[in-house]
Amino acid sequence: MYTLCRLTTVACLFASVLGQATNVPRDFKKLSTSDLMTIATLKDTTYNVDHTNPKSHLAHILIPRPPDTANNTAVRNYLVKTMKDLNWDVEEDSFTSNTPYGEKRFTNVIATKDPEAPRRLVLAAHFDSKYFASSPENQFVGATDSAVPCAMLLDLAQTLDGLLNERQKRIDAGEEDEDDNEAVNTTLQILFLDGEEAFQAWTHTDSVYGARHLAEKWATTYLEPSPKRKLYPVQTVLSTIEHFVLLDLLGAPFPLIRSYFPSTGWLFDEMASAESRLGAAGALDEKDFKWDPHKSGFFVPRSGYQGGWGGIEDDHIPFLERGVSILHVIASPFPKVWHTLADDASALHMPTMKHWNMVLRVFVSEYLGLRLANSSGNQPRSEPASRATEELGQ
Numbered sequence: 001m002y003t004l005c006r007l008t009t010v011a012c013l014f015a016s017v018l019g020q021a022t023n024v025p026r027d028f029k030k031l032s033t034s035d036l037m038t039i040a041t042l043k044d045t046t047y048n049v050d051h052t053n054p055k056s057h058l059a060h061i062l063i064p065r066p067p068d069t070a071n072n073t074a075v076r077n078y079l080v081k082t083m084k085d086l087n088w089d090v091e092e093d094s095f096t097s098n099t100p101y102g103e104k105r106f107t108n109v110i111a112t113k114d115p116e117a118p119r120r121l122v123l124a125a126h127f128d129s130k131y132f133a134s135s136p137e138n139q140f141v142g143a144t145d146s147a148v149p150c151a152m153l154l155d156l157a158q159t160l161d162g163l164l165n166e167r168q169k170r171i172d173a174g175e176e177d178e179d180d181n182e183a184v185n186t187t188l189q190i191l192f193l194d195g196e197e198a199f200q201a202w203t204h205t206d207s208v209y210g211a212r213h214l215a216e217k218w219a220t221t222y223l224e225p226s227p228k229r230k231l232y233p234v235q236t237v238l239s240t241i242e243h244f245v246l247l248d249l250l251g252a253p254f255p256l257i258r259s260y261f262p263s264t265g266w267l268f269d270e271m272a273s274a275e276s277r278l279g280a281a282g283a284l285d286e287k288d289f290k291w292d293p294h295k296s297g298f299f300v301p302r303s304g305y306q307g308g309w310g311g312i313e314d315d316h317i318p319f320l321e322r323g324v325s326i327l328h329v330i331a332s333p334f335p336k337v338w339h340t341l342a343d344d345a346s347a348l349h350m351p352t353m354k355h356w357n358m359v360l361r362v363f364v365s366e367y368l369g370l371r372l373a374n375s376s377g378n379q380p381r382s383e384p385a386s387r388a389t390e391e392l393g394q
Contacts, residue, residue, distance in 0.1 A: 026183065027182050036281060037283055039361055042159050049148060049348075062141050062143060064141055066130065067105070067128050067194055076109060076127065079111075079127060082157075086158065091109075092108070093109075093110060093214060094107040108193050109191070110191055114168065117228060119185050123360075125149035125150050125192065126194070127192045128197055129141060137341065143337075144338075144343055145338065146247065148250050148356075149248060152353070152360060156190075156361060163370040164188065184369070186367075195209030195210040196209075202313070208315050218236060242325065246316045247329050248314055248315075248328075249330050250331060251352065252336075252349060254352065255298055255331035255335075259302050261326055261327075264325055270363065270367070271329070272297070274359050275298060279293055279296070279297070284355055289351065
């Protein structure tokens with residue numbers, strides 16, 4: 001990613017508004033406090049982000065992994081195997097592109113729970129690490145950038161897979177429809193993007209290689225007819241994306257997360273709400289630390305259009321340019337270790353990573369309307385943000 005977005009303000013606003021036209025705020029059916037706590041801790045919140053555990057996802061990813069290298073392939077193979085072991089549909093999107101160091105091969109990993117679903121909630125992170133030509137810089141492992149986000153996405157898929165299966169059983173049995181769950185036709189898709197980092201100086205041609213390729217490909221690829229999509233118009237793959245949630249630069253202590261786009265201000269608020277309710281329930285407390293929303297919260301409250309208008313250049317830009325609705329979950333300011341050898345395991349903060357795992361589990365569960373068997377019940381749905389409200393806040 002690179003400082004502030006170099007796209008013009010008008011272009012970013014146009015794309016944001018275009019996204020609003022097709023991706024309007026939806027109801028979030030809030031989990032009861034007991035269900036929220038259960039889902040947040042369905043699986044160990046530290047196991048997969050503990051670099052000292054050789055079986056953890058993070059341990060498998062936390063190596064130098066620039067594009068078109070053996071290490072990059074090893075990490076990609078691990079991502080693919082992990083998602084295939086869950087019986088998700090996994091596609092490897094390979095292509096070559098010219099770089100300042102000649103032609104390189106890149107491969108995106110696309111994991112989809114239900115490839116026949118008409119709509120998709122996309123969560124994404126890049127799995128490559130920045131290329132450095134000489135030692136010792138070439139040992140850069142990019143712990144926050146973005147080994148931890150990738151590990152968290154794998155953990156999320158494993159944690160929620162059973163609930164996704166149970167939801168599908170209810171849908172197939174006719175026990176759940178759009179009257180019960182607005183997201184009944186929405187599946188979860190996870191993208192691991194290659195080639196986010198620039199090989200030299202960040203430019204529009206030397207950066208986000210995988211995202212540029214995939215956004216262009218999906219914008220021109222039409223879906224085959226399917227019984228699940230029979231009530232929908234002919235769709236490109238890109239048009240099935242409801243929201244594109246990009247994670248980056250996460251894992252260091254106490255990040256600040258900001259809202260960058262008016263069209264997803266409401267979605268930002270829902271993620272912040274997941275955090276605040278977890279905090280109020282005591283889930284974010286540690287033995288020697290009590291969570292305080294005013295001191296410990298990750299999400300900067302929205303106020304007018306401050307800090308927005310395009311945000312930070314990252315893998316979302318090619319999708320934004322094509323009208324996709326974006327929620328960019330990135331620490332700003334960047335971690336102090338950004339693009340240095342210090343962005344290693346020592347930069348990470350376990351309570352913060354646990355915190356993220358719980359927030360993501362609750363946020364995605366509420367977005368997709370997941371629920372536990374014999375649930376104690378859900379709270380009333382949140383009110384969708386009005387157009388007037390959206391015009392006043394990011």
